[in-house]
Amino acid sequence: MTVNTSIYQEFSAELSDIEIITDIDRVTKLSLDYYHFSPILQSQLNDKKANLVVRPTTEADVIRVAKAGVNYKIPLTVRGAGTGNYGQCIPLEAGIILDLSKMNQIKWLKPGIACVEPGVKMAAFDKQAREIGWELRMAPSTYRTATIGGFIGGGSVGMGSMNYGQIKDRGNLHRVRLVTMEEQPQILELTGDDVQQVIHGYGTTGIITELEIPLAPAYPWQEIIVVFDDFMTAAQFGQALSDSAGIVKKLVSIHSAPIPSYFTALQPYLTQGKHCALLMVSEYDVAPLKDLVTEYGGTFTYSKTAAEAAKGTSLLEFTWNHTTLHARNIDPSFTYLQTFYFTLERVEKMYQHFGDEIAIHLEFLKAGGKAVPGGLQLFRFTTEERLQEIIEYHEANGAFIANPHVYTIEDGGDKQIDKDKVAFKQKIDPYGLLNPGKMRGFTL
Amino acid sequence: MTVNTSIYQEFSAELSDIEIITDIDRVTKLSLDYYHFSPILQSQLNDKKANLVVRPTTEADVIRVAKAGVNYKIPLTVRGAGTGNYGQCIPLEAGIILDLSKMNQIKWLKPGIACVEPGVKMAAFDKQAREIGWELRMAPSTYRTATIGGFIGGGSVGMGSMNYGQIKDRGNLHRVRLVTMEEQPQILELTGDDVQQVIHGYGTTGIITELEIPLAPAYPWQEIIVVFDDFMTAAQFGQALSDSAGIVKKLVSIHSAPIPSYFTALQPYLTQGKHCALLMVSEYDVAPLKDLVTEYGGTFTYSKTAAEAAKGTSLLEFTWNHTTLHARNIDPSFTYLQTFYFTLERVEKMYQHFGDEIAIHLEFLKAGGKAVPGGLQLFRFTTEERLQEIIEYHEANGAFIANPHVYTIEDGGDKQIDKDKVAFKQKIDPYGLLNPGKMRGFTL
Ligand SMILES: Cc1cc2nc3c(=O)[nH]c(=O)nc-3n(C[C@H](O)[C@H](O)[C@H](O)COP(=O)(O)OP(=O)(O)OC[C@H]3O[C@@H](n4cnc5c(N)ncnc54)[C@H](O)[C@@H]3O)c2cc1C
Ligand SMILES: Cc1cc2nc3c(=O)[nH]c(=O)nc-3n(C[C@H](O)[C@H](O)[C@H](O)COP(=O)(O)OP(=O)(O)OC[C@H]3O[C@@H](n4cnc5c(N)ncnc54)[C@H](O)[C@@H]3O)c2cc1C
Numbered sequence: 001m002t003v004n005t006s007i008y009q010e011f012s013a014e015l016s017d018i019e020i021i022t023d024i025d026r027v028t029k030l031s032l033d034y035y036h037f038s039p040i041l042q043s044q045l046n047d048k049k050a051n052l053v054v055r056p057t058t059e060a061d062v063i064r065v066a067k068a069g070v071n072y073k074i075p076l077t078v079r080g081a082g083t084g085n086y087g088q089c090i091p092l093e094a095g096i097i098l099d100l101s102k103m104n105q106i107k108w109l110k111p112g113i114a115c116v117e118p119g120v121k122m123a124a125f126d127k128q129a130r131e132i133g134w135e136l137r138m139a140p141s142t143y144r145t146a147t148i149g150g151f152i153g154g155g156s157v158g159m160g161s162m163n164y165g166q167i168k169d170r171g172n173l174h175r176v177r178l179v180t181m182e183e184q185p186q187i188l189e190l191t192g193d194d195v196q197q198v199i200h201g202y203g204t205t206g207i208i209t210e211l212e213i214p215l216a217p218a219y220p221w222q223e224i225i226v227v228f229d230d231f232m233t234a235a236q237f238g239q240a241l242s243d244s245a246g247i248v249k250k251l252v253s254i255h256s257a258p259i260p261s262y263f264t265a266l267q268p269y270l271t272q273g274k275h276c277a278l279l280m281v282s283e284y285d286v287a288p289l290k291d292l293v294t295e296y297g298g299t300f301t302y303s304k305t306a307a308e309a310a311k312g313t314s315l316l317e318f319t320w321n322h323t324t325l326h327a328r329n330i331d332p333s334f335t336y337l338q339t340f341y342f343t344l345e346r347v348e349k350m351y352q353h354f355g356d357e358i359a360i361h362l363e364f365l366k367a368g369g370k371a372v373p374g375g376l377q378l379f380r381f382t383t384e385e386r387l388q389e390i391i392e393y394h395e396a397n398g399a400f401i402a403n404p405h406v407y408t409i410e411d412g413g414d415k416q417i418d419k420d421k422v423a424f425k426q427k428i429d430p431y432g433l434l435n436p437g438k439m440r441g442f443t444l
Numbered sequence: 445m446t447v448n449t450s451i452y453q454e455f456s457a458e459l460s461d462i463e464i465i466t467d468i469d470r471v472t473k474l475s476l477d478y479y480h481f482s483p484i485l486q487s488q489l490n491d492k493k494a495n496l497v498v499r500p501t502t503e504a505d506v507i508r509v510a511k512a513g514v515n516y517k518i519p520l521t522v523r524g525a526g527t528g529n530y531g532q533c534i535p536l537e538a539g540i541i542l543d544l545s546k547m548n549q550i551k552w553l554k555p556g557i558a559c560v561e562p563g564v565k566m567a568a569f570d571k572q573a574r575e576i577g578w579e580l581r582m583a584p585s586t587y588r589t590a591t592i593g594g595f596i597g598g599g600s601v602g603m604g605s606m607n608y609g610q611i612k613d614r615g616n617l618h619r620v621r622l623v624t625m626e627e628q629p630q631i632l633e634l635t636g637d638d639v640q641q642v643i644h645g646y647g648t649t650g651i652i653t654e655l656e657i658p659l660a661p662a663y664p665w666q667e668i669i670v671v672f673d674d675f676m677t678a679a680q681f682g683q684a685l686s687d688s689a690g691i692v693k694k695l696v697s698i699h700s701a702p703i704p705s706y707f708t709a710l711q712p713y714l715t716q717g718k719h720c721a722l723l724m725v726s727e728y729d730v731a732p733l734k735d736l737v738t739e740y741g742g743t744f745t746y747s748k749t750a751a752e753a754a755k756g757t758s759l760l761e762f763t764w765n766h767t768t769l770h771a772r773n774i775d776p777s778f779t780y781l782q783t784f785y786f787t788l789e790r791v792e793k794m795y796q797h798f799g800d801e802i803a804i805h806l807e808f809l810k811a812g813g814k815a816v817p818g819g820l821q822l823f824r825f826t827t828e829e830r831l832q833e834i835i836e837y838h839e840a841n842g843a844f845i846a847n848p849h850v851y852t853i854e855d856g857g858d859k860q861i862d863k864d865k866v867a868f869k870q871k872i873d874p875y876g877l878l879n880p881g882k883m884r885g886f887t888l
Contacts, residue, residue: 112663112728133577133661137690164689171690171732192735214690214728217577217661219556243813245608246581246615246658284556284658288615291636369687371813 007072008051011096014068018061019102021053030079030097035087037324038405039335039381045407048090050077053097059179059187059209065098066185066207069433076181077435078203080119080150083142085321087407088154088202092437098207100149109134112215113174118149118208126218134215137164137172141320149208152176156200156402157374159251159280159316160216161365162242168199174214178206180428188428197424202409202438205425220306221250221280223315224289225269226298231256234275235347235362235373237296241279242364242371247288251280252364252371253319256351259359259378262326263318269302278315320376323361327378335381337391340400341373349397350377358390408440417441451516452495455540458512462505463546465497474523474541479531481768482849483779483825489851492534494521497541503623503631503653509542510629510651513877520625521879522647524563524594527586529765531851532598532646536881542651544593551654553578557618559656562593570662578659581608581616585764593652596620600644600846601818603695603724603760604660605809606686612643618658622650624872632872641868646853646882649869664750665694665724667759668733669713670742675700675795678719679788679806679817681740685723686808686815691732695724696815697763698806700795703822706770707762713746722759764820767805771822779825781835784844785817793841798823802834852884861885 012020021027031049035041051074056062069076075095082089091097104119109129116125123144126135138160140146146155152173157166164172173195178188188206190197197205228234231254238254241247254277260270270276277298281289283305293300309315318326327334341347341362351360362375381387391401406412409421422441425434432444456464465471475493479485495518500506513520519539526533535541548563553573560569567588570579582604584590590599596617601610608616617639622632632650634641641649672678682698685691698721704714714720721742725733727749737744753759762770771778785791785806795804806819825831835845850856853865866885869878876888 112726166689169690170688170735171692171729174731192731217663219661239813244614245610245810245813246613248615282556285615287618287636291614366689369683369689369815 005051007074011068011072011074012052015054015061015064018065019055021055027051027053027097030082030099031091033082033084033087033089035085035090035407037085037321037328037335040384040387040405041087041407045087045090048092049094050091050097051094053099055099055102057102059103059177062098062100062103062179062207062209063185063187065096066179066181067183069096070181070183070185070431073431073433075433075436078149078153078207080147080153081121081142081145083146083150084154086404086412088438089435090407091435092407095433101147103209104147107210113212114215115210115212116148117210118147120148122146122148122151129215130218133218135218136160137214137216138167141316141322143316148211148213152199152211153201153203153208157363157365158320162249162252162371163366164216165366168196171214173199173211175212176208177210178428179209180206181433182428182430186428197421200409200413201421202435204409204429204435204439204442205421206428206434219248219250220283221309222283222286222306223302223304223309224279224281224286224300225266225302225315226277226279226293227271227301228275228277228296228298231275231351231360232344232348233296234277234298235344237292237298238277238362238364239344239371239373240296241289241292244288244292247285247292248282249280249285251278251316251319253278254362255323256360259323259327259361262330264326264329265313266302266318278319280315320363324376324378331380333380334378335387336376336378336404337394338402338404339375339377339394340367340402341375342399344373346397346399347373347375350394350399353393354379354390408438410440449495451518455512455516455518456496459498459505459508462509463499465499471495471497471541474526474543475535477526477528477531477533479529479534479851481529481765481772481779484828484831484849485531485851489531489534492536493538494535494541495538497543499543499546501546503547503621506542506544506547506623506651506653507629507631509540510623510625511627513540514625514627514629514875517875517877519877519880522593522597522651524591524597525565525586525589527590527594528598530848530856532882533879534851535879536851539877545591547653548591557656557658559654560592561654562591562652564592566590566592566595573659574662577662579662580604581658581660582611585760585766587760592655592657596643596655597645597647597652601807601809602764606693606696606815607810608660609810612640615658617643617655619656620652621654622872623653624650625878626872626874630872641865644853644857645865646879648853648873648879648883648886649865650872650878663692663694664727665753666727666730666750667746667748667753668723668725668730668744669710669746669759670721670723670737671715671745672719672721672740672742675719675804676788676792677740678721678742679791681736681742682721682806682808683788683815683817684740685733685736688732688736691729691736692726693724693729695722695760695763696808697722699767700804703767703771703803703805706767706774708770708773709757710746710762722763724759764807768820768822775824777824778822779831780820780822780848781838782846782848783819783821783838784811784846785819786842786844788817790841790843791817791819794821794838794843797837798834852882854884
């Protein structure tokens with residue numbers, strides 16, 4: 001794990017016209033993501049570091065890197081912005097970090113659809129897309145820094161999932177262009193259901209060099225905070241808003257007390273001991289939203305037009321996994337789970353069962369044709385056993401946990417080995433060099 | 445019921461600068477709607493006819509008509525295009541037809557929202573709105589001829605309801621301006637939940653002179669026919685498409701055999717004995733739709749881009765209640781029901797129970813946060829008793845029937861008297877002159 005082994009010297013010499021980073025501090029930084037949200041991953045991953053970072057700007061250079069990597073049998077871990085929250089781009093077996101953040105061209109942008117390189121940052125993309133009236137269908141709360149390639153490779157949901165579901169839902173990714181990790185790297189174009197091979201694949205199933213993505217019509221999104229006395233009323237309001245076909249929205253995020261107290265910058269709009277909803281609703285639909293808020297007895301405390309909101313920090317950056325970030329800024333012993341509750345009855349059951357131990361944070365999203373409550377609940381980490389008990393209690397009661405305390409694709413998902421993905425990987429990465437150790441189902 | 449009574453002469457003289465129609469043939473025609481789809485309404489309503497028709501072009505003139513109407517205590521029935529299918533604008537007690545089809549200005553049109561006069565035709569509106577990238581959130585299959593005021597006053601759902609639900613869902617109507625039927629007619633502005641007073645009110649709760657309506661982003665809608673061997677597979681496909689968050693659509697209409705054989709103009713694209721889906725899907729999402737069709741074993745037989753579709757008859761005109769129209773063109777003994785099945789299990793149960801007697805036609809729409817199968821099933825009318833049995837069997841099995849064989853608001857809906865609407869009517873129409881006989885809960 002030093003940059004001085006002869007293999008890496010030869011590799012670097014061959015690719016000397018491409019930006020290569022060997023400076024130990026920079027390599028260390030570029031070997032990190034946000035796995036430290038999990039105390040368990042923290043101890044498992046904190047010594048992992050690449051040997052060097054390569055930062056190509058063209059697909060032709062990506063092919064050269066892949067070819068050299070296979071030639072020297074060096075592990076290769078693709079990186080976008082490195083904002084993954086469960087070690088998606090930590091190089092378990094060292095090797096190269098293939099940093100694609102400089103491959104960031106929008107190839108074309110048309111109404112309804114765009115073609116981009118993987119390193120395009122999501123917020124930067126939207127800025128351009130909005131000029132023709134469109135925007136990304138969904139984006140994570142790391143929207144400002146995360147890349148589109150990284151979201152496809154390592155993310156799953158975010159703002160907009162209220163309308164368009166998860167990335168993996170058919171239709172949310174039209175085409176990807178992939179470089180394989182073979183002696184003679186090939187370029188594959190996947191379309192239709194085949195794109196599933198790379199979605200949430202952690203870069204184990206090929207290097208994405210181009211993506212064709214469907215867009216959503218861009219609305220001016222009003223950012224709104226509503227405060228509630230009672231948590232379950234706030235949750236019911238969240239469900240009702242999500243179910244209101246006549247009110248167009250993008251984000252419905254509900255936080256039980258004391259979570260609002262962790263949102264330092266929002267304190268003027270929040271009340272000690274109360275629960276809150278952070279919302280993005282079409283500016284055109286604020287009037288009917290107010291009627292709904294009245295029905296549920298909530299209090300509007302903050303309402304900014306899209307133009308006003310653009311001047312400051314978006315409420316998005318208090319939702320999804322950013323909620324965890326804010327809690328950890330207050331107390332680093334906070335950790336979290338990622339949960340599909342599916343129904344409010346289950347939310348209520350967990351709320352009552354865990355009491356003060358767990359602070360529930362809900363994000364509504366479309367799944368199976370319905371708006372369902374997901375969530376990233378917060379609690380102080382005590383022991384691994386207690387964490388396991390919490391997970392098991394949720395599962396025993398029918399919730400689905402996407403465990404963020406593990407680093408394999410399978411364990412962070414439904415625990416099943418995806419035979420198609422494994423077979424695909426066998427073909428395009430016969431030496432198992434792409435992000436090794438992340439796909440549990442794959443063996444050499 | 446002749447135009448020669450002195451009251452009508454005086455009334456006409458007072459308003460002689462407004463277009464008044466007294467020609468018996470024209471008055472007869474303008475006293476009609478499509479109630480004849482129901483053999484029961486046919487016999488109940490076929491002798492109903494107004495005394496004369498007034499066709500103002502300004503709100504000021506509407507006020508004068510209302511004032512004169514109250515003065516002479518003449519019943520007044522508002523009319524848009526007269527395409528209602530259960531006698532919504534049949535003047536049960538004769539009097540005046542207030543034809544607002546010439547009050548057809550778009551007052552303003554902005555991204556996301558528009559303000560129109562009631563007589564604006566829906567398709568004509570969309571033509572203009574699309575120039576700025578927007579369109580109506582929902583429209584009936586009578587889209588080409590029906591007016592916006594008439595849709596609000598007498599309609600309920602249509603294409604787009606897949607996304608935005610029913611007209612009555614909070615947020616789908618922002619504001620209405622109303623002229624009351626008092627000695628001194630007033631102008632009321634209803635906003636928020638108060639707009640419910642006029643939605644599906646059959647013009648009994650005031651004369652709408654202006655509407656502010658939220659819009660939907662305009663997509664180019666690809667028109668598609670898919671053919672299936674098995675009806676329940678077609679129905680499941682309809683549900684799956686409706687539930688596919690990643691595929692943007694506007695219309696999902698499923699027809700069991702032999703309904704497709706009634707679509708004369710579409711015969712080249714349909715197969716004897718098979719079942720079909722008539723769809724409007726975003727042009728950008730046709731590729732993922734194809735994967736879904738493959739999954740359900742359907743066959744694409746027709747696919748037109750929005751531009752191509754605009755040259756001919758839209759598939760819309762074979763869906764919703766237009767299906768009934770085509771069936772009746774083949775055999776006028778066909779009649780229909782309007783049904784919320786809510787679940788496919790119930791669809792299947794009815795399909796098996798009624799066999800050949802009833803041909804099921806489903807329209808998917810958003811209700812209570814879910815895409816649910818509604819439908820306008822077809823059958824040959826035999827007796828009133830058998831019709832009643834059919835309705836009761838559906839209701840006993842949990843379906844909801846919006847009975848199109850009755851002419852009161854209540855009986856065509858949930859049969860309950862809406863106390864708010866009645867109280868509102870008492871205030872704004874103290875003499876009960878607006879479309880008398882249509883609101884069962886109202887008594888003088
Ligand atoms: C505070 C916080 C909030 C978050 N909120 C959300 C959220 O709301 N929703 C959500 O889904 N996620 C969320 N995440 C996780 C993460 O930020 C997002 O998924 C983000 O989109 C990842 O993008 P990235 O560019 O940082 O990807 P990276 O972390 O760089 O990469 C992610 C994975 O994709 C692979 N990858 C990257 N580029 C390519 C490529 N070109 N070809 C093949 N594989 C590639 C990498 O190898 C890695 O396994 C959050 C994380 C944090 C820390
Ligand atoms: C073949 C066919 C298909 C149809 N498909 C659908 C469908 O898909 N969805 C659907 O919802 N309906 C449908 N309908 C019913 C009807 O066509 C629609 O509801 C249509 O929108 C009515 O508009 P209109 O201008 O014809 O209204 P009209 O029939 O003229 O009026 C309807 C009602 O509204 C009242 N009204 C009209 N203007 C005003 C006003 N300014 N102020 C107050 N009250 C007013 C009238 O008094 C009347 O009671 C269909 C009917 C037919 C015959």
